[in-house]
Amino acid sequence: MKLLRFAFAIALASGLTAILIYFNGLIYINGVSFQNAAIHLSDKDVEALRNLRTTFQKCVSANGLGLEALSGRGYCDVTLRFPSDTLPKWKDPKTGELEGLSFEFNLCEAVATWEQVRNSTTILTREFIDALPNGWKEYAWRRINKGILLNQCANRTLCEEKLSLVLPERPPYLPRQFGSCAVIGNSGDLLKTKFGKEIDGYDAVVRENGAPIQNFTEYVGTKSTFRLLNRGSAKALDKVAELYERGKEVLIIKTTIHDIMNKMIREVPILNPIYLMLGASFGSAAKGTGLKALEFALSICDSVDMYGFTVDPGYKEWTRYFSESRQGHTPLQGRAYYQMMECLGLIRIHSPMRANPNRAVKWVPDRRLILAARIASEKLLRRVGAGSGDPLSGCSIIKKQSSRKATRDLSIRSAVIEHQKYAKATTMYPLEHNPGHGLLCTVPRD
Numbered sequence: 269m270k271l272l273r274f275a276f277a278i279a280l281a282s283g284l285t286a287i288l289i290y291f292n293g294l295i296y297i298n299g300v301s302f303q304n305a306a307i308h309l310s311d312k313d314v315e316a317l318r319n320l321r322t323t324f325q326k327c328v329s330a331n332g333l334g335l336e337a338l339s340g341r342g343y344c345d346v347t348l349r350f351p352s353d354t355l356p357k358w359k360d361p362k363t364g365e366l367e368g369l370s371f372e373f374n375l376c377e378a379v380a381t382w383e384q385v386r387n388s389t390t391i392l393t394r395e396f397i398d399a400l401p402n403g404w405k406e407y408a409w410r411r412i413n414k415g416i417l418l419n420q421c422a423n424r425t426l427c428e429e430k431l432s433l434v435l436p437e438r439p440p441y442l443p444r445q446f447g448s449c450a451v452i453g454n455s456g457d458l459l460k461t462k463f464g465k466e467i468d469g470y471d472a473v474v475r476e477n478g479a480p481i482q483n484f485t486e487y488v489g490t491k492s493t494f495r496l497l498n499r500g501s502a503k504a505l506d507k508v509a510e511l512y513e514r515g516k517e518v519l520i521i522k523t524t525i526h527d528i529m530n531k532m533i534r535e536v537p538i539l540n541p542i543y544l545m546l547g548a549s550f551g552s553a554a555k556g557t558g559l560k561a562l563e564f565a566l567s568i569c570d571s572v573d574m575y576g577f578t579v580d581p582g583y584k585e586w587t588r589y590f591s592e593s594r595q596g597h598t599p600l601q602g603r604a605y606y607q608m609m610e611c612l613g614l615i616r617i618h619s620p621m622r623a624n625p626n627r628a629v630k631w632v633p634d635r636r637l638i639l640a641a642r643i644a645s646e647k648l649l650r651r652v653g654a655g656s657g658d659p660l661s662g663c664s665i666i667k668k669q670s671s672r673k674a675t676r677d678l679s680i681r682s683a684v685i686e687h688q689k690y691a692k693a694t695t696m697y698p699l700e701h702n703p704g705h706g707l708l709c710t711v712p713r714d
């Protein structure tokens with residue numbers, strides 16, 4: 269109650285009713301505390317958030333195949349609800365409870381975080397570990413499996429040795445380096461539509477884990493630029509690499525490197541480039557390899573299209589296009605989350621029920637609205653550097669770039685050059701668990 273009174277006082281002092289209403293919603297919903305300072309949301313900010321939500325709701329009802337977006341109390345809060353006749357089929361293995369039919373999301377959180385992803389690098393580099401305070405002692409150790417025996421990299425040489433095969437000096441890819449990208453999931457739905465040719469038309473294709481291409485090309489295409497691997501698949505690195513000997517697919521490992529993997533890379537040998545992913549934190553609303561693959565794609569591509577995720581109503585089992593069904597997790601929540609992403613203009617969904625390649629996603633907020641809503645969201649969420657026009661304002665750590673050159677394919681698109689100009693050639697890395705979502709930035713030496 270005290271908090272509430274405090275918020276009212278601020279709102280009254282600022283003399284803006286819009287802010288009053290706004291604070292009100294915020295207290296109940298987000299539990300943000302107002303002890304320190306008032307958040308100065310301008311009328312324009314409030315309007316942007318309101319417009320975003322209205323447009324978003326229209327978008328979900330136009331494209332969500334029955335999904336509906338209901339307003340919560342604050343401008344950020346939406347509940348995505350499935351039609352009441354939807355039969356949930358997934359049970360939480362711990363509680364035995366069926367999955368629910370409605371899911372709460374915070375649009376502000378999503379806009380602020382995903383827009384940041386688009387300008388960040390999601391590949392772990394030596395430069396990052398060097399620049400991170402205590403990077404080698406604490407962080408590096410966490411990216412090495414059985415790190416506990418390494419005594420937190422007290423022996424840095426040993427840790428560097430273990431990471432050396434997957435640690436480029438500087439990021440191998442830049443934001444917007446690829447034009448159009450497709451992220452291909454493993455859903456059995458892929459066999460319902462022949463998306464192969466369409467998929468091969470993208471500039472880059474991101475696949476997941478051990479998803480095969482051979483014998484399925486009609487459905488999944490042949491192109492494969494990147495492959496994102498979870499812990500289990502990374503253990504069978506030799507098998508994954510064997511499948512793709514003809515290409516030089518780049519392998520991105522989500523978790524950690526371990527000795528067996530190092531040995532395999534050296535001895536098989538595996539010639540594909542291999543990197544570790546450095547991801548942003550989205551909290552529990554968004555996890556899983558599929559989402560990480562989208563995150564990676566969004567950090568290097570202008571546009572991202574999604575195939576082979578179970579996103580149509582009436583999913584039956586956890587089928588994969590190449591094997592028996594297996595244990596999945598929270599399918600309805602996932603579907604709602606992807607719909608949110610589509611209606612924030614981040615991705616375009618393709619599925620058997622949305623098979624027309626020219627399908628227009630209606631009511632996607634335009635870039636201007638996203639920009640305004642993102643700035644308002646950053647202020648509201650008290651993100652580092654919120655509301656400043658300086659592209660480096662989100663950097664909570666700034667260091668000089670490593671003097672060693674990046675090994676990078678320099679077929680630079682104009683979109684990359686433009687972005688580099690805007691960002692003053694800064695490399696931005698997400699900092700995990702940083703409360704204000706501040707970034708670690710490296711800037712050119714001169």
Ligand SMILES: *[C@@H]1O[C@H](CO)[C@@H](O)[C@H](O)[C@H]1NC(C)=O
Nearest residue numbers: 422423424425426427429430
């Ligand atoms: C640190 O690790 C390296 C590489 O394994 C090893 O050669 C060296 O002896 C170790 N140093 C110490 C102080 O243990």
Ligand SMILES: *[C@@H]1O[C@H](CO)[C@@H](O)[C@H](O)[C@H]1NC(C)=O
Nearest residue numbers: 479480481482483484511590
């Ligand atoms: C593809 O199909 C052929 C013939 O059915 C089979 O011999 C081969 O093992 C299959 N390849 C894969 C990777 O499944």
Ligand SMILES: *[C@@H]1O[C@H](CO)[C@@H](O)[C@H](O)[C@H]1NC(C)=O
Nearest residue numbers: 383384386387659686687690
């Ligand atoms: C990302 O970069 C673009 C320019 O390429 C800029 O317009 C946009 O505001 C940036 N987004 C964030 C979150 O900094």
